[in-house]
Amino acid sequence: MDSILFGKEQSFENPFPEQHKPTQHKPAKILKTDHQASGSSKQEYNNQGTHTEQRLPKSIMPKMDFHDFYGDDPKVWLDNCKDFFDMYNIPEGMWVTAAKVHLKGNAGKWYQAFKQNNSFKSWTHFCYEVEKQFGSEDYNAYMDQLLDLRQTATVEEYTTQFQSFQYGVSIHHVGFDEMFFTKQYIRGLKDDIRVMVESQMPPSVIKAAALAKIQQQQAERAKSKHKPAGNYKQFHQQKHDPKTGLQPTISWKD
Numbered sequence: 038m039d040s041i042l043f044g045k046e047q048s049f050e051n052p053f054p055e056q057h058k059p060t061q062h063k064p065a066k067i068l069k070t071d072h073q074a075s076g077s078s079k080q081e082y083n084n085q086g087t088h089t090e091q092r093l094p095k096s097i098m099p100k101m102d103f104h105d106f107y108g109d110d111p112k113v114w115l116d117n118c119k120d121f122f123d124m125y126n127i128p129e130g131m132w133v134t135a136a137k138v139h140l141k142g143n144a145g146k147w148y149q150a151f152k153q154n155n156s157f158k159s160w161t162h163f164c165y166e167v168e169k170q171f172g173s174e175d176y177n178a179y180m181d182q183l184l185d186l187r188q189t190a191t192v193e194e195y196t197t198q199f200q201s202f203q204y205g206v207s208i209h210h211v212g213f214d215e216m217f218f219t220k221q222y223i224r225g226l227k228d229d230i231r232v233m234v235e236s237q238m239p240p241s242v243i244k245a246a247a248l249a250k251i252q253q254q255q256a257e258r259a260k261s262k263h264k265p266a267g268n269y270k271q272f273h274q275q276k277h278d279p280k281t282g283l284q285p286t287i288s289w290k291d
Contacts, residue, residue, distance in 0.1 A: 103135070107142040111172040112208050115164050132160045144171065172209075179205030187225045192249045196242075199225065203242065218242050229256065 103121055106114045118136050121127075127135060137157075140148045147170055157163040183202040188195040203218050222242045223235050226249055233252045239245040 103139055105139045105141040106136075106144050106167075108144045108147075108171045110175070110205075110208075111167050111170075112175075115167065129160060133157045133163045136163065147171075175205065176209035179209070183221060188227050188230070192226075192230065192246065192253045195225065196222075196246045196249075200242065215241050219245055222246070 101121065101124070104114065104117060118132070122129075122132050122135070137148055144167075151166070155166075157166065179202050183199070183206055186195075186199055186202060199222050206213065219239060219242050222245050223231055223239075226234060230249050230252045234245055234248045237248050239248055
């Protein structure tokens with residue numbers, strides 16, 4: 038009897054089985070748009086002190102060319118290099134190698150001469166040597182061009198030249214406020230345009246340029262109204278044609 042009961046007990050299932058927690062399936066990761074991801078990136082930057090960005094998989098990353106460097110605006114080129122490395126997750130140990138093969142023209146010749154007795158110890162050292170060689174005089178050159186610039190053609194052409202020098206100065210020195218550039222922009226305008234723009238006291242170069250364009254358009258319309266319809270001299274200096282014997286139909290008295 039005991040054996041029978043024992044056998045039956047062996048076949049019984051535990052009426053109180055161990056309860057397992059249900060498996061929690063993590064929701065599928067949704068690829069956020071740039072607008073949605075910007076908020077989370079900013080929060081992570083504030084909390085952890087580091088900035089992380091949403092990156093596309095390498096399989097769908099658009100192909101972008103690595104720009105060559107010929108010696109102009111080294112700060113801009115080096116900044117673009119850093120963005121390229123971050124976008125394609127290039128290891129920092131390969132940054133110098135990837136960048137130096139794109140030194141062309143005088144920049145390429147400088148590197149060939151430099152590497153005979155020197156080597157780049159790091160990316161920071163590479164940036165320092167490139168800026169020292171090609172960007173040491175950029176600030177002075179941009180500032181001189183900015184201070185000497187005067188309008189000789191249209192407002193649009195003058196504005197484009199001025200902003201090029203303005204941005205060049207700002208790259209190397211951040212101590213100048215918008216009012217400095219605005220005053221200098223107005224000072225370089227033609228006299229007839231400068232007087233009107235200066236009286237409006239614009240707060241920025243963009244606002245001053247808009248006012249200058251308006252004054253230029255008004256001056257052009259005023260000239261077109263006072264411009265004679267035809268050539269006055271050609272109309273009143275008609276001569277007698279000996280072949281036809283015809284006289285001008287309208288005399289200067291009429």
